[in-house]
Amino acid sequence: MISLLLADDQALLRKTLRMLLEADPGLTVVGEAADGGEAVDLTLEHRPDLVLMDIRMPRVDGLEATRRIKRERPDTRILVLTTFEVDEYVFAALRAGAAGFLGKGVDPAELLAAIRTVARGDALLSPSATKALIARFREAAAPGPADSARLADLTPREREVMALVGAGLSNDEISVRLGLSPHTVKTHINRTMSKLRVGDRAQLVIIAYEAGLVRPGGLRPR
Structure with a gap:
Protein backbone atom coordinates (compact mmCIF):
# COMPACT_ATOMS: atom_id res chain seq x y z
CA MET A 1 0.00 0.00 0.00
CA ILE A 2 1.36 3.41 -1.03
CA SER A 3 0.38 6.27 1.29
CA LEU A 4 0.02 9.72 -0.24
CA LEU A 5 -0.36 13.34 0.81
CA LEU A 6 -2.02 15.85 -1.56
CA ALA A 7 -0.69 19.42 -1.60
CA ASP A 8 -2.61 21.91 -3.75
CA ASP A 9 -4.36 25.19 -2.99
CA GLN A 10 -7.40 24.22 -5.10
CA ALA A 11 -9.83 22.33 -2.86
CA LEU A 12 -11.85 20.97 -5.78
CA LEU A 13 -8.75 19.49 -7.42
CA ARG A 14 -7.68 17.89 -4.12
CA LYS A 15 -11.09 16.26 -3.71
CA THR A 16 -11.06 15.03 -7.31
CA LEU A 17 -7.58 13.58 -6.92
CA ARG A 18 -8.53 11.95 -3.65
CA MET A 19 -11.49 10.16 -5.25
CA LEU A 20 -9.32 8.98 -8.14
CA LEU A 21 -6.50 7.74 -5.93
CA GLU A 22 -8.63 6.06 -3.27
CA ALA A 23 -10.49 4.12 -5.97
CA ASP A 24 -7.19 2.26 -6.43
CA PRO A 25 -6.85 -0.50 -3.79
CA GLY A 26 -3.08 -0.05 -3.70
CA LEU A 27 -3.19 3.62 -2.73
CA THR A 28 -4.36 5.53 0.34
CA VAL A 29 -4.52 9.29 0.94
CA VAL A 30 -3.46 10.22 4.47
CA GLY A 31 -3.96 13.99 4.25
CA GLU A 32 -4.55 17.14 2.22
CA ALA A 33 -2.60 20.41 2.37
CA ALA A 34 -3.69 23.79 1.00
CA ASP A 35 -0.20 25.33 1.02
CA GLY A 36 3.45 24.35 1.29
CA GLY A 37 3.77 24.98 5.02
CA GLU A 38 0.83 22.72 5.73
CA ALA A 39 2.31 20.11 3.39
CA VAL A 40 5.51 20.05 5.46
CA ASP A 41 3.63 19.81 8.76
CA LEU A 42 1.34 17.01 7.55
CA THR A 43 4.26 15.10 6.02
CA LEU A 44 6.07 15.12 9.35
CA GLU A 45 2.86 14.06 11.11
CA HIS A 46 1.63 11.31 8.77
CA ARG A 47 4.90 10.23 7.10
CA PRO A 48 3.44 9.43 3.67
CA ASP A 49 5.43 7.45 1.13
CA LEU A 50 4.80 10.09 -1.52
CA VAL A 51 3.62 13.71 -1.73
CA LEU A 52 1.76 14.98 -4.79
CA MET A 53 2.99 18.58 -4.77
CA ASP A 54 1.74 21.67 -6.61
CA ILE A 55 4.27 24.48 -7.18
CA ARG A 56 2.26 27.70 -7.01
CA MET A 57 0.66 27.84 -3.57
CA PRO A 58 0.17 30.71 -1.09
CA ARG A 59 2.57 31.50 1.77
CA VAL A 60 5.03 28.64 1.19
CA ASP A 61 5.27 27.40 -2.41
CA GLY A 62 5.82 23.83 -3.51
CA LEU A 63 9.52 24.27 -4.23
CA GLU A 64 10.32 25.47 -0.72
CA ALA A 65 8.03 22.81 0.76
CA THR A 66 9.91 20.17 -1.22
CA ARG A 67 13.25 21.41 0.13
CA ARG A 68 11.98 21.34 3.71
CA ILE A 69 10.45 17.88 3.39
CA LYS A 70 13.57 16.38 1.83
CA ARG A 71 15.67 17.95 4.57
CA GLU A 72 13.49 16.54 7.36
CA ARG A 73 12.38 13.28 5.73
CA PRO A 74 14.73 12.44 2.85
CA ASP A 75 13.01 9.11 2.17
CA THR A 76 9.70 10.79 1.28
CA ARG A 77 9.17 10.77 -2.47
CA ILE A 78 7.80 13.92 -4.08
CA LEU A 79 5.95 14.00 -7.40
CA VAL A 80 5.29 17.53 -8.65
CA LEU A 81 1.91 17.94 -10.36
CA THR A 82 1.59 21.40 -11.87
CA THR A 83 0.15 23.50 -14.67
CA PHE A 84 3.53 25.10 -15.33
CA GLU A 85 5.96 22.74 -17.12
CA VAL A 86 8.60 25.40 -17.79
CA ASP A 87 12.34 24.95 -17.55
CA GLU A 88 12.96 27.02 -14.41
CA TYR A 89 10.30 25.09 -12.48
CA VAL A 90 11.43 21.67 -13.70
CA PHE A 91 15.06 22.36 -12.86
CA ALA A 92 14.25 23.97 -9.50
CA ALA A 93 11.92 21.12 -8.52
CA LEU A 94 14.52 18.46 -9.27
CA ARG A 95 17.17 20.53 -7.51
CA ALA A 96 14.90 20.73 -4.46
CA GLY A 97 14.63 16.94 -4.37
CA ALA A 98 11.51 16.08 -6.37
CA ALA A 99 11.64 12.69 -8.05
CA GLY A 100 9.02 13.37 -10.71
CA PHE A 101 7.37 16.19 -12.62
CA LEU A 102 4.00 15.98 -14.40
CA GLY A 103 1.51 18.43 -15.91
CA LYS A 104 -2.00 18.58 -14.50
CA GLY A 105 -3.40 17.62 -17.89
CA VAL A 106 -2.00 14.11 -17.49
CA ASP A 107 -4.32 11.16 -18.12
CA PRO A 108 -5.54 9.48 -14.86
CA ALA A 109 -3.99 6.16 -15.83
CA GLU A 110 -0.65 7.89 -16.47
CA LEU A 111 -0.83 9.59 -13.09
CA LEU A 112 -1.43 6.27 -11.30
CA ALA A 113 1.46 4.70 -13.19
CA ALA A 114 3.68 7.69 -12.36
CA ILE A 115 2.89 7.40 -8.65
CA ARG A 116 4.01 3.77 -8.65
CA THR A 117 7.14 4.60 -10.66
CA VAL A 118 8.21 7.33 -8.26
CA ALA A 119 7.21 5.35 -5.16
CA ARG A 120 9.51 2.48 -6.11
CA GLY A 121 12.49 4.82 -6.38
CA ASP A 122 12.65 5.77 -10.05
CA ALA A 123 12.62 9.30 -11.47
CA LEU A 124 9.91 10.38 -13.87
CA LEU A 125 9.45 13.40 -16.12
CA SER A 126 6.61 14.14 -18.51
CA PRO A 127 7.65 14.67 -22.17
CA SER A 128 7.10 18.44 -21.78
CA ALA A 129 9.17 18.54 -18.60
CA THR A 130 11.96 16.55 -20.26
CA LYS A 131 12.06 19.02 -23.15
CA ALA A 132 12.15 21.91 -20.68
CA LEU A 133 15.01 20.34 -18.74
CA ILE A 134 17.00 19.66 -21.90
CA ALA A 135 16.41 23.25 -23.02
CA ARG A 136 17.74 24.46 -19.67
CA PHE A 137 20.99 22.56 -20.16
CA ARG A 138 21.25 23.42 -23.85
CA GLU A 139 21.47 27.08 -22.82
CA ALA A 140 23.93 26.41 -20.01
CA ALA A 141 27.65 26.85 -20.32
CA ALA A 142 29.95 23.89 -20.85
Whole structure:
Protein backbone atom coordinates (compact mmCIF):
# COMPACT_ATOMS: atom_id res chain seq x y z
CA MET A 1 0.00 0.00 0.00
CA ILE A 2 1.36 3.41 -1.03
CA SER A 3 0.38 6.27 1.29
CA LEU A 4 0.02 9.72 -0.24
CA LEU A 5 -0.36 13.34 0.81
CA LEU A 6 -2.02 15.85 -1.56
CA ALA A 7 -0.69 19.42 -1.60
CA ASP A 8 -2.61 21.91 -3.75
CA ASP A 9 -4.36 25.19 -2.99
CA GLN A 10 -7.40 24.22 -5.10
CA ALA A 11 -9.83 22.33 -2.86
CA LEU A 12 -11.85 20.97 -5.78
CA LEU A 13 -8.75 19.49 -7.42
CA ARG A 14 -7.68 17.89 -4.12
CA LYS A 15 -11.09 16.26 -3.71
CA THR A 16 -11.06 15.03 -7.31
CA LEU A 17 -7.58 13.58 -6.92
CA ARG A 18 -8.53 11.95 -3.65
CA MET A 19 -11.49 10.16 -5.25
CA LEU A 20 -9.32 8.98 -8.14
CA LEU A 21 -6.50 7.74 -5.93
CA GLU A 22 -8.63 6.06 -3.27
CA ALA A 23 -10.49 4.12 -5.97
CA ASP A 24 -7.19 2.26 -6.43
CA PRO A 25 -6.85 -0.50 -3.79
CA GLY A 26 -3.08 -0.05 -3.70
CA LEU A 27 -3.19 3.62 -2.73
CA THR A 28 -4.36 5.53 0.34
CA VAL A 29 -4.52 9.29 0.94
CA VAL A 30 -3.46 10.22 4.47
CA GLY A 31 -3.96 13.99 4.25
CA GLU A 32 -4.55 17.14 2.22
CA ALA A 33 -2.60 20.41 2.37
CA ALA A 34 -3.69 23.79 1.00
CA ASP A 35 -0.20 25.33 1.02
CA GLY A 36 3.45 24.35 1.29
CA GLY A 37 3.77 24.98 5.02
CA GLU A 38 0.83 22.72 5.73
CA ALA A 39 2.31 20.11 3.39
CA VAL A 40 5.51 20.05 5.46
CA ASP A 41 3.63 19.81 8.76
CA LEU A 42 1.34 17.01 7.55
CA THR A 43 4.26 15.10 6.02
CA LEU A 44 6.07 15.12 9.35
CA GLU A 45 2.86 14.06 11.11
CA HIS A 46 1.63 11.31 8.77
CA ARG A 47 4.90 10.23 7.10
CA PRO A 48 3.44 9.43 3.67
CA ASP A 49 5.43 7.45 1.13
CA LEU A 50 4.80 10.09 -1.52
CA VAL A 51 3.62 13.71 -1.73
CA LEU A 52 1.76 14.98 -4.79
CA MET A 53 2.99 18.58 -4.77
CA ASP A 54 1.74 21.67 -6.61
CA ILE A 55 4.27 24.48 -7.18
CA ARG A 56 2.26 27.70 -7.01
CA MET A 57 0.66 27.84 -3.57
CA PRO A 58 0.17 30.71 -1.09
CA ARG A 59 2.57 31.50 1.77
CA VAL A 60 5.03 28.64 1.19
CA ASP A 61 5.27 27.40 -2.41
CA GLY A 62 5.82 23.83 -3.51
CA LEU A 63 9.52 24.27 -4.23
CA GLU A 64 10.32 25.47 -0.72
CA ALA A 65 8.03 22.81 0.76
CA THR A 66 9.91 20.17 -1.22
CA ARG A 67 13.25 21.41 0.13
CA ARG A 68 11.98 21.34 3.71
CA ILE A 69 10.45 17.88 3.39
CA LYS A 70 13.57 16.38 1.83
CA ARG A 71 15.67 17.95 4.57
CA GLU A 72 13.49 16.54 7.36
CA ARG A 73 12.38 13.28 5.73
CA PRO A 74 14.73 12.44 2.85
CA ASP A 75 13.01 9.11 2.17
CA THR A 76 9.70 10.79 1.28
CA ARG A 77 9.17 10.77 -2.47
CA ILE A 78 7.80 13.92 -4.08
CA LEU A 79 5.95 14.00 -7.40
CA VAL A 80 5.29 17.53 -8.65
CA LEU A 81 1.91 17.94 -10.36
CA THR A 82 1.59 21.40 -11.87
CA THR A 83 0.15 23.50 -14.67
CA PHE A 84 3.53 25.10 -15.33
CA GLU A 85 5.96 22.74 -17.12
CA VAL A 86 8.60 25.40 -17.79
CA ASP A 87 12.34 24.95 -17.55
CA GLU A 88 12.96 27.02 -14.41
CA TYR A 89 10.30 25.09 -12.48
CA VAL A 90 11.43 21.67 -13.70
CA PHE A 91 15.06 22.36 -12.86
CA ALA A 92 14.25 23.97 -9.50
CA ALA A 93 11.92 21.12 -8.52
CA LEU A 94 14.52 18.46 -9.27
CA ARG A 95 17.17 20.53 -7.51
CA ALA A 96 14.90 20.73 -4.46
CA GLY A 97 14.63 16.94 -4.37
CA ALA A 98 11.51 16.08 -6.37
CA ALA A 99 11.64 12.69 -8.05
CA GLY A 100 9.02 13.37 -10.71
CA PHE A 101 7.37 16.19 -12.62
CA LEU A 102 4.00 15.98 -14.40
CA GLY A 103 1.51 18.43 -15.91
CA LYS A 104 -2.00 18.58 -14.50
CA GLY A 105 -3.40 17.62 -17.89
CA VAL A 106 -2.00 14.11 -17.49
CA ASP A 107 -4.32 11.16 -18.12
CA PRO A 108 -5.54 9.48 -14.86
CA ALA A 109 -3.99 6.16 -15.83
CA GLU A 110 -0.65 7.89 -16.47
CA LEU A 111 -0.83 9.59 -13.09
CA LEU A 112 -1.43 6.27 -11.30
CA ALA A 113 1.46 4.70 -13.19
CA ALA A 114 3.68 7.69 -12.36
CA ILE A 115 2.89 7.40 -8.65
CA ARG A 116 4.01 3.77 -8.65
CA THR A 117 7.14 4.60 -10.66
CA VAL A 118 8.21 7.33 -8.26
CA ALA A 119 7.21 5.35 -5.16
CA ARG A 120 9.51 2.48 -6.11
CA GLY A 121 12.49 4.82 -6.38
CA ASP A 122 12.65 5.77 -10.05
CA ALA A 123 12.62 9.30 -11.47
CA LEU A 124 9.91 10.38 -13.87
CA LEU A 125 9.45 13.40 -16.12
CA SER A 126 6.61 14.14 -18.51
CA PRO A 127 7.65 14.67 -22.17
CA SER A 128 7.10 18.44 -21.78
CA ALA A 129 9.17 18.54 -18.60
CA THR A 130 11.96 16.55 -20.26
CA LYS A 131 12.06 19.02 -23.15
CA ALA A 132 12.15 21.91 -20.68
CA LEU A 133 15.01 20.34 -18.74
CA ILE A 134 17.00 19.66 -21.90
CA ALA A 135 16.41 23.25 -23.02
CA ARG A 136 17.74 24.46 -19.67
CA PHE A 137 20.99 22.56 -20.16
CA ARG A 138 21.25 23.42 -23.85
CA GLU A 139 21.47 27.08 -22.82
CA ALA A 140 23.93 26.41 -20.01
CA ALA A 141 27.65 26.85 -20.32
CA ALA A 142 29.95 23.89 -20.85
CA PRO A 143 30.84 21.99 -17.67
CA GLY A 144 33.83 23.33 -15.80
CA PRO A 145 36.51 21.66 -13.67
CA ALA A 146 34.37 21.92 -10.53
CA ASP A 147 31.54 19.98 -12.17
CA SER A 148 33.84 17.20 -13.39
CA ALA A 149 35.63 17.03 -10.04
CA ARG A 150 32.42 15.87 -8.40
CA LEU A 151 32.85 12.55 -10.21
CA ALA A 152 36.44 11.97 -9.06
CA ASP A 153 35.51 9.19 -6.62
CA LEU A 154 33.47 7.22 -9.14
CA THR A 155 34.81 4.15 -10.91
CA PRO A 156 34.72 4.06 -14.73
CA ARG A 157 31.79 1.63 -14.56
CA GLU A 158 29.89 3.88 -12.14
CA ARG A 159 30.37 6.80 -14.51
CA GLU A 160 29.15 4.69 -17.40
CA VAL A 161 26.03 3.63 -15.52
CA MET A 162 25.41 7.19 -14.36
CA ALA A 163 25.62 8.48 -17.93
CA LEU A 164 22.97 5.98 -19.00
CA VAL A 165 20.75 7.00 -16.08
CA GLY A 166 21.19 10.60 -17.23
CA ALA A 167 20.20 9.60 -20.75
CA GLY A 168 16.90 8.29 -19.37
CA LEU A 169 17.49 4.53 -19.49
CA SER A 170 15.80 2.27 -16.93
CA ASN A 171 17.72 -0.30 -14.88
CA ASP A 172 16.59 -3.07 -17.21
CA GLU A 173 17.70 -1.12 -20.29
CA ILE A 174 21.08 -0.40 -18.71
CA SER A 175 21.38 -4.08 -17.84
CA VAL A 176 20.88 -5.07 -21.48
CA ARG A 177 23.14 -2.30 -22.80
CA LEU A 178 26.08 -3.22 -20.54
CA GLY A 179 25.52 -6.95 -20.21
CA LEU A 180 25.09 -6.74 -16.43
CA SER A 181 22.47 -8.19 -14.14
CA PRO A 182 19.73 -5.80 -12.94
CA HIS A 183 20.99 -6.34 -9.38
CA THR A 184 24.50 -5.25 -10.38
CA VAL A 185 23.13 -2.16 -12.11
CA LYS A 186 21.14 -1.25 -9.01
CA THR A 187 24.25 -1.73 -6.87
CA HIS A 188 26.27 0.61 -9.09
CA ILE A 189 23.51 3.23 -8.94
CA ASN A 190 23.21 3.01 -5.15
CA ARG A 191 26.99 3.32 -4.71
CA THR A 192 27.07 6.29 -7.06
CA MET A 193 24.28 8.04 -5.18
CA SER A 194 26.07 7.36 -1.90
CA LYS A 195 29.37 8.77 -3.17
CA LEU A 196 27.67 11.87 -4.58
CA ARG A 197 25.44 12.23 -1.51
CA VAL A 198 22.19 12.38 -3.42
CA GLY A 199 18.92 10.67 -2.60
CA ASP A 200 17.47 9.60 -5.94
CA ARG A 201 17.87 9.19 -9.70
CA ALA A 202 16.56 12.65 -10.50
CA GLN A 203 19.55 14.17 -8.75
CA LEU A 204 21.87 11.85 -10.70
CA VAL A 205 20.35 13.11 -13.94
CA ILE A 206 21.12 16.72 -13.02
CA ILE A 207 24.70 15.95 -12.02
CA ALA A 208 25.23 13.87 -15.17
CA TYR A 209 24.26 16.88 -17.29
CA GLU A 210 26.22 19.39 -15.20
CA ALA A 211 29.37 17.27 -15.29
CA GLY A 212 29.11 16.69 -19.05
CA LEU A 213 28.45 12.93 -18.92
CA VAL A 214 25.30 13.59 -20.95
CA ARG A 215 24.69 16.28 -23.54
CA PRO A 216 21.27 17.55 -24.58
CA GLY A 217 20.13 15.08 -27.22
CA GLY A 218 22.13 12.09 -25.99
CA LEU A 219 25.27 10.73 -24.39
CA ARG A 220 28.56 12.57 -24.62
CA PRO A 221 30.60 11.38 -27.60
CA ARG A 222 33.42 9.05 -26.61
